[in-house]
Amino acid sequence: MFKFKHLLFALMLVLLLAVVGCSDDSDETSGENNEPDTSEEGTDNETPEEEPEENLEPVSYDFFDASGPGTDINTSEVELGKRFEEATGVTFDIEHIVGDVNQKIGTMIASGEYPELLNAEQSTDAVIDAGGFVPLQDLIKEHAPNLYDMYAPYWELMKRDDGNIYLISSGAPNGYARPANLEQGAWFIKREALAELDYPEPRTLDEYFAVIEEFMAANPQTEDGADRIGFTALTYDWRLFAFTNQPNHLAGFPNDGGAMIDMETQDATVYANTDYTRDWLKKLNEVNNKGLFDREAFTQNYDEYLAKITNGRVVGFFDYQWQIGDAWNKLGEDEDPYNDYMGFPITFSEDIKDQYLDPVAYVSSPGMGITTGTPEEDQIRIIKYLDHIAKIETQKEIMWGDEGVHYEVSDDGRYYRTEEQIAMLEPKEFRDAHGFTYFEWGWPRMSGLYDDGNSVEPRRQPEVAALSYKDGDKEFLDAYGITTFTELFAEPEERPWFPAWDTPVETGSDAALYDQTNNDLMLRQFPKIITGDPSEFDANWQEYLDEFPSDLAEAYEEVIGNGAKSKAEKLAEGVENANAE
Amino acid sequence: MQAQTEVNAPTPKMPQRKDKGFKAFLKKCKDQRALLIMTIPFVIWVFIFKYLPVWGWTMAFQDYKPARTFSEQEWVGFKHFLFLFESDRFLGVLRNTLAQSVINMVLGFVTAIGLAVLINELTNMKFKRVVQTISYLPHFLSWVVAAALVSSVLSIDGIINEILMGLNLVDRELLFLGVGEWFWGILGAAETWKNVGWNAIIYLAAISMIDQEQYEAAKIDGASRVQRIIHITIPGMKSVIIVLLIMNIGYILEAGFEAQYLLGNGQNVEYSENIDVFVIKYGISQFNFALATAAGMFKTVISFVFLVAANSLSKKMGQGGLY
Amino acid sequence: MKKAKKRKSGFMKTREDVIFDTSNIIFMVLLCLVMLYPFLNQIAISVNDASDSVRGGIYLWPREFTWHNYEHVFENASVLQAILISVLRTVIGTGAGLLCTAMVAYAIAQEKFVFKKSVTIIFIMTMYFNGGLIPTFLLMRDLNLIGTFWVYILPTLISAFNLIIMRSFIEGLPKSIFEQARIDGAGDFRVFFQIVLPLSLPVIATVALFLAVFQWNQWFDVFLYNSSNEYLTTLQYELMKILSNSATQTGDMASAFANSGGGSAEIVTPKSIQATMTIVASLPIICVYPFLQKYFVKGMTIGAVK
Incomplete structure (x- = not known):
């Protein structure tokens, strides 16, 4: 009896499972049938195209933006969005990602239900793989002349292996505008130390740490009596890259990811197992032995790291400027110029040319794409909207604002901002309400210079940057005989493949695995190597090398190297084509 | 899946007592209909919401790509288990x-x-x-x-x-x-x-x-x-x-x-x-x-x-x- | 109850009692300090200027007082809407969950129930597996639950953990009560509603608390199923959104106007928003407990309820 009822129960459940299971299957197949349907409908509907009239009927589409956080709005809620609506009739409901990108996009792919416009960030390849994006090349050529002009030099680069273009990424370079302030990596030293040591200009790693050592010897404590920290590092979670990238920069390479790209052959070489990394670790080991290396460098979290820098205990550190924005702002708030930091382009030796400033860079992925299931009529509306944004007038409207309101034009055609305009544009509330914050990145956009020579980004325009320097800043600019803080840095060399890290790497491949595996290895071994006794350095380094995933590294080098080569080729091709037209 | 193996085990013993057992069972069910009403809807619920998604376990044996239908998935056997265990x-x-x-x-x-x-x-x-x-x-x-x-x-x-x-x-x-x-x-x-x-x-x-x-x-x-x-x-x-x-x-x-x-x-x-x-x-x-x-x-x-x-x-x- | 208390005070306190009570009270006071500190710390950070908080070192008292962090959270129009949804899902989710859990728990607590063991096992097993993110998502889609309020309630109706807890409490009730009721001719539903529920108040209060806290804190299901449906997002989700937003705000400022000083603009940082969020999100739900406590802080005499 007892056993029997169990059986009956199980039978019932199996039956239930089968019933629901079957209905589930049929559902899935019917879902699939939908896709060809819509595309057929699309081809039927070709008639409206012959109408010469622009279709300005109000319509709203969904735009899911996984590229980063932001306020979710409908574009009609901001001034710029309203103007674009008047011109095109289109508005977008923008939704930004909040949680994990892969999980969210994974559910979209699995269900086949996409928003009309999508930026899938790190899951972009998966969406393309799944056939989630529609090819854009014909749409752009037919309906978006401005967009085509802007991206023409990069046309070949935008194509995937199947010859289709699925994405429009933000930032099509047009000439090089040198940043006035540091935006990327540099070796920072506290200005207090620089002033006390009579404005030294360290060039090599040895000189850099000599400055720190000299200052620390004389000033072991801050005025408040806290112990100073000679050199700290950010190694928390994914931010570890800012630490492990250091040898690459010291060797005179820009941030191409985990590999150095040879200028001649465009071969990629992983540097994590080379003498560059070894020499850098050796130096840090030596620095640690002198007590200048932050004991907590490997245990502190991001907040603690920022707090240390803000409190003025840290004499030197390497980082990318955008990672220390909060600390930088806080330090800049007061009138004391000596608690701020100044960045230097440090290399292993004098004869290495530094490459800390990013060269002209075109990143083909991620970007925005129109998804399958969007009727062709709507695809056209969307691409026309993007085309409107790609007009030079619109571009200036988005980046600079309105002439006479947000910026002025000098007699010789140079754009500048008055102090009042800078002050007006400073509050985020103002920039939000106008819509600058929503359109300045993510949409089709050029970068570098307009054809009239003005900088696309106001902050890179020397006239704007100069206004923002305070007296304290000028003291240091004068002492080093420079006019902007980036003047200490070498001009970037032309690297058409830059950045090589945007090469598509197949998920689950050895190349993809290298990144994660090597990161884990460095995370585990570098602290040991650096904090170990100098006499054990060689043994520790050897232990690391023994564990180094050489096979995976080779796969990685091949993928990235090939990516760089094809990128350089395609770019050359694209530029030729663009010139020919 | 586990449920079945566990509950299936007693099958051989069943036939001899089938008749008597079944009647007694039905009677018991009738007597306890209140308890059945209290539980059956939720047993159905638990199967739909908890057991049904278990089809997803097949993913473990595939190089799963969310866009593909079940029949299009590439089967890879124990690859992912091996990756885990052999790491x-x-x-x-x-x-x-x-x-x-x-x-x-x-x-x-x-x-x-x-x-x-x-x-x-x-x-x-x-x-x-x-x-x-x-x-x-x-x-x-x-x-x-x-x-x-x-x-x-x-x-x-x-x-x-x-x-x-x-x-x-x-x-x-x-x-x-x-x-x-x-x-x-x-x-x-x-x-x-x-x-x-x-x-x-x-x-x-x-x-x-x-x-x-x-x-x-x-x-x-x-x-x-x-x-x-x-x-x-x-x-x-x-x-x-x-x-x-x-x-x-x-x-x-x-x-x-x-x-x-x-x-x-x-x-x-x-x-x-x-x-x-x-x-x-x-x-x-x-x-x-x-x-x-x-x-x-x-x-x-x-x-x-x-x-x-x-x-x-x-x-x-x-x-x-x-x- | 009163009676029991009076009787208790009638006993003399022994020396042992005094030592025990004193050390117990000292221990509890220390414990409270350790447990209270993080909240006081978060309150202090939440009312401290965000830019100043970057320096660290805020413990129990703010250095530069401001309401700006709270203003920043509440100026967001969707927050008020989201509070309503959060309250609704907490109330409905707790109520429905409680009733369903108690009913099944009652059934599987009955020795005589034919499916006692099978039903128990079927529920227990669900504690140790799940089909995974994508199959669950597809199920919700096929059930047409995506974009609805019910996706918060239906999938989480019964948690096996709560069910088992409740079952063991009900099993612990004296059998004589049930027998007496049945002899009086009461059916299972009557026994359940009129005898078992009132007797199980402590465990009902416990499970209610578990359910309420669970529902209140959920944000992942909003993220998966309802993120594009702005009328159905919950407080936790909106706060997550504000939090992830705060991370870019300053970076954005820095890149647009580096070195311009930024003195006048009040900013928010992830740290300050995190603290504000901790207070905004947890205060309402923390307040639920004291109300539920009365159901089990006193202890009860089963005899008295009979």
């Missing part, structure tokens, strides 16, 4: 998972039961309620906040180092999170701090179901405070303790991941990284949902083994079981 780190990761979860479990039980007993012994009602509420506050901190606090308390200029230095117990500040061997302990302490009040709630509820007359009787017999705790309060919670214990033993491979992820760093990674963290790094963040599924299946199998073992052990010891 150099797997043994270490498994060791960390077990150690963390055992430490958390033991600490969790002892402290929560202890706290519940002590709170129960408070005689001032108001104070008792205040303590109870305050003790469960840290449960509401997200791990991000909790981990930040733990990290700051343990940092070189944190309060613990200040006390140690002040008492001259150490001559140099200790780098707590930089010593791998200490990580399990730190994690256990952090978990306890965060959840002891929350975990105690259930025992407090159990204590309040104890008949007060027992305490009165014991007092009259001259039992001391401690004797009353040992002979009345603890036995009164026994059934709840056992049920929770068995359930938690099933969670032997679930040590959480947030705290480990947030407090983990290069110097303690050999002790902090557990299965869940590993799966996040090599699964989800690589768009490899199959690995996560394979790891989930592995954990489920281990869970069932431990659960069944704990349950039968408990029954053998005459303590009743979970089922």
Whole structure:
């Protein structure tokens, strides 16, 4: 009896499972049938195209933006969005990602239900793989002349292996505008130390740490009596890259990811197992032995790291400027110029040319794409909207604002901002309400210079940057005989493949695995190597090398190297084509 | 799937008693129709919402791509399991998972039961309620906040180092999170701090179901405070303790991941990284949902083994079981 | 109850009692300090100027007082809407969950129930597996639950953990009560509603608390199923959104106007928003406990309820 009822129960459940299971299957197949349907409908509907009239009927589409956080709005809620609506009739409901990108996009792919416009960030390849994006090349050529002009030099680069273009990424370079302030990596030293040591200009790693050592010897404590920290590092979670990238920069390479790209052959070489990394670790080991290396460098979290820098205990550190924005702002708030930091382009030796400033860079992925299931009529509306944004007038409207309101034009055609305009544009509330914050990145956009020579980004325009320097800043600019803080840095060399890290790497491949595996290895071994006794350095380094995933590294080098080569080729091709037209 | 194998086993015996058994069974069902009405809708519910998605386990044997239909998926056998088990780190990761979860479990039980007993012994009602509420506050901190606090308390200029230095117990500040061997302990302490009040709630509820007359009787017999705790309060919670214990033993491979992820760093990674963290790094963040599924299946199998073992052990010891 | 208390005070306190009580009280006070500190710390950070908080070192008292962090959270129009949804899902989710859990728990607590063991096992097993993110998502889609409020309630109706807890409490009730009721001719539903529920108040309060906290804190299901449906997002989700937003705000400022000083603009940082969020999100739910406490802080005499 007892056993029997169990059986009956199980039978019932199996039956239930089968019933629901079957209905589930049929559902899935019917879902699939939908896709060809819509595309057929699309081809039927070709008639409206012959109408010469622009279709300005109000319509709203969904735009899911996984590229980063932001306020979710409908574009009609901001001034710029309203103007674009008047011109095109289109508005977008923008939704930004909040949680994990892969999980969210994974559910979209699995269900086949996409928003009309999508930026899938790190899951972009998966969406393309799944056939989630529609090819854009014909749409752009037919309906978006401005967009085509802007991206023409990069046309070949935008194509995937199947010859289709699925994405429009933000930032099509047009000439090089040198940043006035540091935006990327540099070796920072506290200005207090620089002033006390009579404005030294360290060039090599040895000189850099000599400055720190000299200052620390004389000033072991801050005025408040806290112990100073000679050199700290950010190694928390994914931010570890800012630490492990250091040898690459010291060797005179820009941030191409985990590999150095040879200028001649465009071969990629992983540097994590080379003498560059070894020499850098050796130096840090030596620095640690002198007590200048932050004991907590490997245990502190991001907040603690920022707090240390803000409190003025840290004499030197390497980082990318955008990672220390909060600390930088806080330090800049007061009138004391000596608690701020100044960045230097440090290399292993004098004869290495530094490459800390990013060269002209075109990143083909991620970007925005129109998804399958969007009727062709709507695809056209969307691409026309993007085309409107790609007009030079619109571009200036988005980046600079309105002439006479947000910026002025000098007699010789140079754009500048008055102090009042800078002050007006400073509050985020103002920039939000106008819509600058929503359109300045993510949409089709050029970068570098307009054809009239003005900088696309106001902050890179020397006239704007100069206004923002305070007296304290000028003291240091004068002492080093420079006019902007980036003047200490070498001009970037032309690297058409830059950045090589945007090469598509197949998920689950050895190349993809290298990144994660090597990161884990460095995370585990570098602290040991650096904090170990100098006499054990060689043994520790050897232990690391023994564990180094050489096979995976080779796969990685091949993928990235090939990516760089094809990128350089395609770019050359694209530029030729663009010139020919 | 597990359900079927378990319930299917008795089949051979069935035919002889079929007729008699079936009638009696029907009659019983009729008598208990109220109970059936109470449960059947929810059994259907549990099958739809919990059992149906288990088809997803097939992913573990595929190079799963979300866009493909079931028939288009590429089958790869045990590839993902092998990746997991053959990884150099797997043994270490498994060791960390077990150690963390055992430490958390033991600490969790002892402290929560202890706290519940002590709170129960408070005689001032108001104070008792205040303590109870305050003790469960840290449960509401997200791990991000909790981990930040733990990290700051343990940092070189944190309060613990200040006390140690002040008492001259150490001559140099200790780098707590930089010593791998200490990580399990730190994690256990952090978990306890965060959840002891929350975990105690259930025992407090159990204590309040104890008949007060027992305490009165014991007092009259001259039992001391401690004797009353040992002979009345603890036995009164026994059934709840056992049920929770068995359930938690099933969670032997679930040590959480947030705290480990947030407090983990290069110097303690050999002790902090557990299965869940590993799966996040090599699964989800690589768009490899199959690995996560394979790891989930592995954990489920281990869970069932431990659960069944704990349950039968408990029954053998005459303590009743979970089922 | 009153009676029991009076009788208790009638006993003399022994020396042992005094020592026990004193050390217990001292221990509890220390414990409270340790447990209370993080909240006071988060309150202090939440009312401290965000830019100043970057320096660290805020413990129990703000250095530069401001309401700006709270203004920043509440000026977001969707927050008020989200509070309503959070309250609704907490109330409905707890109520429905409680009733369903108690009913099944009652059934599987009955020795005579034919499916006692099968139903128990079927529920227990669900604690140790799940089908995974994507299959669950597809199920919700096929059930047409995506974009609805019910996706918060239906999938989480019964948690096996709560069910087992409740079952063991009900099993602990004296059998004589049930027998007496049945002899009086009461059916299972009557026994359940009129005898078992009132007797199980402590465990009902416990499970209610578990359910309420669970529902209140959920944000992942909003993220998966309802993120594009702005009328159905919950407080936790909106706060997550504000939090992830705060991370870019300053970076954005820095890149647009580096070195311009930024003195006048009040900013928010992830740290300050995190603290504000901790307070905003947890205060309401923390307040639930004291109300539920009265159901089990006192202890009860089963005899008295009979």
